[in-house]
Amino acid sequence: MTVIRLRENTGVKNVGSFHQSLVKAFGEDADILIDFSETRRLDLSVMQVLIAAGREARAKSKTFRMRGASETVRRQLSICGLSR
Amino acid sequence: MDDTRVLRDVFIREAADILASLESDLVRLEDEKAPELVNDIFRYVHTLKGSSGIAGFKSVYAFTHRLENLLDMVRSGKLAAGREIIDLLLVGLDWIRLAIDSGEEAPGLDEGREGLLKRVEAIIESTAPIPAEAPGGDAGPSEEEMDLGYRYFRIKAGFREDIFETGTDPLMIMEDLFSLGVVVERHTDRKRLPELSAMDPEKCYLGWNLVLKTKSPLQKIDEVFMFVRGDNPISVEDITAQYAISTEDPEIKEKRIGEILVAKGILTDVELNDALKTQDGENTRIGDLVVAKGYATEREVQFALGEQEKIRKRIETSTVRVDTGKLDKLLNLLGEIVIGQSAIAGIAEELDEERGFMLKNALYGLDRTTREFQEQIMSIRMIPIGPSFEQFRRFVRDTAHAHGKEIRLEIDGGETELDKTVIERIDDPLKHMIRNAIDHGIEPASEREAAGKDRNGTITLRSYHQEGNVYIDVVDDGRGIDKVKLRARAEQAGLLKPGEEASEAKLLSFLFLPGVSTAEEVGDLSGRGVGMDVVKNNIESLRGSVEITTRPGKGSTFRIKLPLTLAIIEGMLVRVGRNVYIVPLLSIVESLQPRKEDIRTVKEKGEVIQVRGEYVSLVRLYDLFGIEPEFRNPWESLVVIVEAAGSRVGMMIDELLGQQQIVIKSLENHITKSRAVSGAAILGDGRVALIIDIHGLIEEISR
């Protein structure tokens, strides 16, 4: 399993590297887990990458999970239609 | 030392610096009159105002605020920086210094300020009338709003792809929005989001379409979007009324499938209504019901679903920029192909039966392809009108403010597609109509309030397809058009005799004539000599028409009807002698065979025919085009009554051949000087037919 841990401040300034690591993870065999436990809040750029990753996972029948979302992050996910 | 003390100290030092600079600049201004000095002075006072407010010097803040107004007038050239103003400002500086030094507690400070302010007022009043202050102001939600309880707003929020590059996080905006109430319907628009590996994570792809249930007034929602509204497609619509009735979105979606089935002739209206009636809540789908009732087969429903998907896809797919000139060229080339086809068809006639049959069969297939090809090219030219509408938001806001009015622009049907050329050319007429609505339609807030209406006016831009045409409505909720005044104007202009009967439609049609307007005086914004007559001409040159409806006290609707595209027209084929002409169907009023006694010759007007008590000029097309007709007597021939720019003429023709969709070929390479011809089309048999430009024809004969 590939675990990607988001930094405290993940946003548009560093979304590029987050995106890259996800693309790479999808190229590998292992399931993917996003860990939000250090994240205070996300911004829309990160959210978009998560949504695209969700789609990709469905298309490739891969397991893509998220954990450790705070109240704020969960609320943000739900605004973008990523409720869980 | 606490923060407040520090802040006051910082301010006192800053103020001392500013006052010193101000003083020397003022003195220099007296000699030099340099505009950059005025700017500096303004900026100093402006800064002083801001700082004093922050540091808690309320009296200084209020005073500098007034001085700033005065200086703004000097800066903008409304006031000259004369001796009197400079004196006043210098004394004002002394007052500010005293106020600051004494911590705003020196005796006689208030009296001193009042005296100075009176002098400021006197100077301002002596030069320019003070614009009437809009009454009221934003004192929170009105009682009405408080009492309304929950309201429902449909909010569509899209964002520019590069919005992140302004440091803006749309998610933050959406969080603010969600915190205002309960989102009862939410659709996150992900259509534009590319695949993970293909996306640029620094671009914005997401949008929202949601319904918010809230007790906040519209203004609160507008505030959330305030900073991004200008250049992002965002619309907020109060749908409380609708929402109460038509609760669920799925129903609307279902209906669309039903509508597709009807449009494709699979279902009749009656069958659809029947199916909708028996639909028990959200669990059964209309498609299933229709199949169960035997109105359509499973396959037909699948087909309709496919169509729906196609429609959706067309909106989804992003685009490649293509020069429309290239499309025109393609369309023209296609015309050549059709001619080639006709030539081959001619050859097929001359072949022996078997081979002729084979060739014709092959041509039949080719013909279908060409037709589809043409449709595809046409669809490329179609773009949604939304962006064109959106650009008016700023315009409405600015123009309304210039009039001291508060007007909301609502947009509906932005996804409606029109030919790109039409969209480009409809901008100006639309702008004029909107300006007209702001200027003359929507009343000032006080008048609206007195009439029991919302203080804020609303202008709605709406677009929709109907029966092969596109409609654009410009709706205002203003005072409506005053028919009494309009009548008076028309009489004044000699268009009506006093006491002469005139229907509402006729009265309103005068609005489109030059020199008729109901405004008391020409508004400085919609005046300037451009009238509704120009609007109408512009629209007619797009082969469209305008229609007005108005209700006193409720508002007016200007409805523009346009062809879907400029490259194809619905034409009536008519024959004169051996030639075929095409008359745009949109301009045909009726066709008739006149009686001999209906034909007269009237002085100045020439030959006319009487149609239901009205005289209409008669145009002998064969004369105009110099050809040999079958009939020379009007009572033997047919007369087609056409209308453009508010006037009617009757065209003499030999025969109506029927209507057809016509692809217009530009006439640039052909030579025709006649303004009565707007283009040419190639008929199925390869013949070229000229398209009659009714507009040009009427102008040509009226000379």
Next chain:
Amino acid sequence: MKHILVIDDSPTIRVSVEFTIKKLGYQIRQAENGKDALEKIAEIQKAGDDIALCICDVNMPVMDGITFIREFRKTDKFTPVLVLTTESENEKVSAGREAGASGWIIKPFQPAELLKIVEKFIR
């Protein structure tokens, strides 16, 4: 270390903004005008530090706020910039937006309001 830059020609405004937001725990830097700000930003970046937010007045001598935002955006696309305006400067808000600002604050402001807006934009 994360920095917030306060750019205003009025020291009173600069100080009051600093006082209001210092509890957020960011390093606060003051600049007197756009040019000064660009220099300070270069220093911060040279030290390998990050800028979390700029708060910037519009009317300033030497280099005004709108020019500053345009210059700043040439090298930094994503850092939020808040514009400080007075209520009489509505047109400045849109000018700021066009230049690439992310939001605005109206002077004089209530400390609590300022804090709320700033908190929203730092991330």
